[in-house]
Every structure is written in C-alpha cells, then in structure tokens.
Amino acid sequence: MKYRLSTICFAILFLACSGLWAGGPEGTWEGVAMDGSGAEIAFSVTISKTGDGAYSGTIDVVEQGISALALQNVTWEGHVLKWVIPIPDQSINCEAKVDDEGTAKGSYSVYGGGGGSFTMKRAE
Secondary structure (H helix, E strand, O other): OHHHHHHHHHHHHHHHHHOHHHOOOOEEEEEEEEEOOOOEEEEEEEEEEOOOOOEEEEEEEHHHOEEEEEOEEEEEEOOEEEEEEEEOOEEEEEEEEEOOOOEEEEEEEEOOOOEEEEEEEEOO
16 A cells, blocks of 8 residues: 555656646747748747637737737647737748647748747746
C-alpha cells in the first residue's frame, strides 16, 4: 500500500511540475514573429475560454498600432493553439505547438502568399 501511495504522489507531483496540470491556453502570451527576410515584430495574444467552452482571443501589436484586435477561429487541441488574424481583404493563419513549460513555437501564413515563424511564452 505504501508503494502505491508513493507512486500516486510522485505522479501528481510530476504532472503539477510539468505544466500538464495547468490545462488550456488561457492567459496572455508574449511573442516575436519573424518573416522570411529576418525582420522581427513583437506581439502579445490573450486567450480566454467562453461560457460554452469555446476559445476567443485578442492580439496586440504595438509597433503597428494594433490593440485588442479580435482573433477568429481560436482552437486548442493536443497542445496546439490555432487562430486567425482577420485583416481587410486577407487573413493570417497562425499555429503554435505549446510545450509543458508554456513556451510555443509556431508558424503563420498570409492569405495570398507569404508567412514566417514565431515564438511566444506565457506572460508572467
């Protein structure tokens, strides 16, 4: 019995420390996007869970004067966070793989051509 109890306690401690216990992507993420030429731009994304269990979010890109722009099609499945940034006459599709420490690496594609990569981390 002691062996089983210690194994259970270890499993709970491991899950709590690994970040798996934390759940979904809710909160603020700070990141840097890079395009094909190597140009970088800072951004932050805030993700919320609605009453019906769906996700919503906003993005801020201070350098471009964008504040609280609503995201579309926000999803979270298997540590993958996806969203669409609506821009007049086009859109930017984003996808990020989130690790257990709250760091994400992702890519984006612009409707009509172009794209790049980004990294982001949960804000403290």
